[in-house]
Amino acid sequence: DAGVIQSPRHEVTEMGQEVTLRCKPISGHDYLFWYRQTMMRGLELLIYFNNNVPIDDSGMPEDRFSAKMPNASFSTLKIQPSEPRDSAVYFCASSLDRSSYEQYFGPGTRLTVT
Amino acid sequence: GENVEQHPSTLSVQEGDSAVIKCTYSDSASNYFPWYKQELGKRPQLIIDIRSNVGEKKDQRIAVTLNKTAKHFSLHITETQPEDSAVYFCAPGGGRFNNDMRFGAGTRLTVKP
Numbered sequence: 201d202a203g204v205i206q207s208p209r210h211e212v213t214e215m216g217q218e219v220t221l222r223c224k225p226i227s228g229h230d231y232l233f234w235y236r237q238t239m240m241r242g243l244e245l246l247i248y249f250n251n252n253v254p255i256d257d258s259g260m261p262e263d264r265f266s267a268k269m270p271n272a273s274f275s276t277l278k279i280q281p282s283e284p285r286d287s288a289v290y291f292c293a294s295s296l297d298r299s300s301y302e303q304y305f306g307p308g309t310r311l312t313v314t
Numbered sequence: 315g316e317n318v319e320q321h322p323s324t325l326s327v328q329e330g331d332s333a334v335i336k337c338t339y340s341d342s343a344s345n346y347f348p349w350y351k352q353e354l355g356k357r358p359q360l361i362i363d364i365r366s367n368v369g370e371k372k373d374q375r376i377a378v379t380l381n382k383t384a385k386h387f388s389l390h391i392t393e394t395q396p397e398d399s400a401v402y403f404c405a406p407g408g409g410r411f412n413n414d415m416r417f418g419a420g421t422r423l424t425v426k427p
Contacts, residue, residue, distance in 0.1 A: 235417075301346075
């Protein structure tokens with residue numbers, strides 16, 4: 201298995217533009233997580249899915265952020281409109297179980313909003 | 315939700331010395347206690363984990379110890395090497411809160427050669 205795949209690896213965009221981050225989890229994993237990492241706030245859980253259904257989105261910062269998982273092998277995190285404070289590394293992770301099994305992280309997407 | 319604290323936030327040791335990082339948590343129902351290592355510019359990766367029915371687990375130079383009564387667990391690295399330099403995160407889970415996969419703030423370990 202290739203592991204968790206994320207694209208793009210780097211994204212530079214201007215304030216106000218829409219940004220879409222993509223993730224392909226490991227086949228057979230029922231849980232998918234989106235995290236945001238910054239120096240100031242550390243590693244924050246934004247949202248997680250179980251069998252393609254969003255379970256907890258309490259970490260999503262505001263309405264500008266949305267996430268979908270249309271099928272078991274694909275998820276997107278969208279920011280519209282983007283702001284400079286959204287600049288961060290966004291990780292996607294998947295696991296067999298919600299919280300009691302290893303989470304496998306993707307390589308991350310480094311987002312810079314100017 | 316789960317409150318997770320790591321101490322210290324930074325740790326600098328001489329190569330060959332031991333390093334210990336402590337993680338405290340609030341949810342007494344937590345039953346899974348992992349440690350992740352994140353090297354600079356890389357993704358977090360699991361290095362060791364323990365479940366609540368075990369008090370200690372060792373894997374070569376790293377070990378994790380658990381004190382469920384006091385609600386804390388610790389990462390122990392012996393004979394540290396420069397390649398151990400990284401940020402280490404704890405992420406206690408399996409508890410009662412929906413969003414209980416909360417990562418600690420991280421401990422930056424520097425091993426000086």
